[in-house]
Amino acid sequence: MRLEYFQLIDRIVELDLAGRTIKAQAQVPETSTIFEGHFPGHPLMPGVLLVEAMAQTSGWLIIGATGFTRMPFLAAVKEAKLRTFVAPGQILSLAASLLHEGSGYAITKAAIDVDGKTVAQAEITFKVMAFPDPKFRTSMSEVAQRIGFPVEAPAHG
Amino acid sequence: MSSTFDTVANIIAETCDIPREKIRPESHAINDLGIDSLDFLDIAFAIDKAFGIKLPLEQWTQEVNDGKATTEQYFVLNNLCASIDGLVAAKGA
Numbered sequence: 001m002r003l004e005y006f007q008l009i010d011r012i013v014e015l016d017l018a019g020r021t022i023k024a025q026a027q028v029p030e031t032s033t034i035f036e037g038h039f040p041g042h043p044l045m046p047g048v049l050l051v052e053a054m055a056q057t058s059g060w061l062i063i064g065a066t067g068f069t070r071m072p073f074l075a076a077v078k079e080a081k082l083r084t085f086v087a088p089g090q091i092l093s094l095a096a097s098l099l100h101e102g103s104g105y106a107i108t109k110a111a112i113d114v115d116g117k118t119v120a121q122a123e124i125t126f127k128v129m130a131f132p133d134p135k136f137r138t139s140m141s142e143v144a145q146r147i148g149f150p151v152e153a154p155a156h157g
Numbered sequence: 158m159s160s161t162f163d164t165v166a167n168i169i170a171e172t173c174d175i176p177r178e179k180i181r182p183e184s185h186a187i188n189d190l191g192i193d194s195l196d197f198l199d200i201a202f203a204i205d206k207a208f209g210i211k212l213p214l215e216q217w218t219q220e221v222n223d224g225k226a227t228t229e230q231y232f233v234l235n236n237l238c239a240s241i242d243g244l245v246a247a248k249g250a
Contacts, residue, residue, distance in 0.1 A: 075195055102205055104215040105198045125198055 001026045001053075003034050008053040009094070011148045015064050020098035022061035024147075026053060030089045045086035050120040051077055054110035057094040058124050060149055062106050063140070065098060068153040071136065072106060072126035080122040090114050104128055161208075161238040168203040172196065186232040210244040 001008055013023040028045045035043035055074050062072040086092070096110035106128050111121040131137040141153040159167075162182055169186070170177040173196050186192045192200065201212045220226035230236055 075198065100202055100205060101211075102198070102201055103211055103213050104218070105201070107202055125202075127198075 001029055003029060003032045003049065006052065007143070008049065008056050009060065009147050012060060012150065013093075015061070015150055017064055017151075020061070020065065022057060022064065022096050024057045024060065024094040026092045026094065028086060028088050028090050028092065032088070035088060043088050045088070045090075047080075047082040047120070050082060050086060050092075050112055051080055051122055053092065053094060054096065054112060054120065054122050055124055055126075058096040058108035058110050059126065060144075060147075061096050061098060061108065062126060062128060063144075064149070064151045065101065065106075066128065068137075068141070068144075068151050069130070070128050071131045071140070072128050074124065075105070075127045076125035078123040078125070080120070082120050084114075084117070084119050086112075086114060086119055092119075099123070161241050162234060164207055165204060165234060165238055165241065168200055168207065172199045172203060180234070182235040182238070184234050185229060186234065186237065187228060188232075204241065208241055208245050210241065210248060212240070212244070 001010055008026055009024045010026040011024065013025050015022050034046065038044055038046050055077075059072045063070070091114065093113040094110070095113070096108045098106060099109050100107045104127065106126050108124050108126070109121075110124055112119050131140075137153055144151070144153070166177060166180040169175055169180050169190065169192070173190070173192055175190055180190065184190055186197065186200075197214075201214055205211055217226065217231045221228055221231070231240065
């Protein structure tokens with residue numbers, strides 16, 4: 001996890017396209033400038049970044065479901081719950097399932113577990129559209145390779 | 158069994174916190190009821206679920222942007238309900 005680069009997923013553990021579910025893993029870094037302010041003497045993974053981590057996990061599921069042809073953009077977060085503190089060094093098990101694939105949008109349900117206990121959950125809405133720029137998809141493809149995402153971007157289109 | 162309009166109007170009232178009596182068959186979802194595109198996603202989700210369909214929002218948006226259709230054709234509630242009925246009928250065909 002590289003917080004400053006918004007790279008919140010370390011690796012994809014499982015992508016089940018038939019079941020419309022995904023599992024991913026990430027380790028909160030031991031050190032980050034973010035912890036200097038959040039909070040002095042009591043470093044905590046910011047809740048908004050836990051929400052972002054759930055959104056990124058969901059996003060990879062949607063990218064997989066669309067065969068890497070479409071990009072999801074965060075549009076709404078509902079029923080977000082941050083159940084307990086998450087500290088530097090902890091390993092996050094992230095999971096998401098697709099609740100609905102609409103026309104141009106998708107809704108997921110996502111959660112984060114630490115040591116088998118749910119620490120965060122949310123229902124997330126995405127606008128889903130064509131990649132706005134080929135470079136964007138190329139960069140996403142590079143991230144996909146780095147985190148072991150099993151669906152390759154089409155060579156053209 | 159409630160009509161398509163009643164179901165849609167109830168969805169809009171609950172989703173967007175609009176008084177039910179303000180929602181009429183001739184209401185334009187955007188121009189009259191002030192529903193924006195993000196709120197309309199919630200409505201679309203509820204409609205998709207309630208009727209077991211997939212509203213073709215992308216196609217409608219494209220047609221409007223290309224000048225091939227007007228927003229009235231798709232977002233006046235009478236017309237929206239007719240589209241829903243058509244999609245439900247096509248699903249059962």
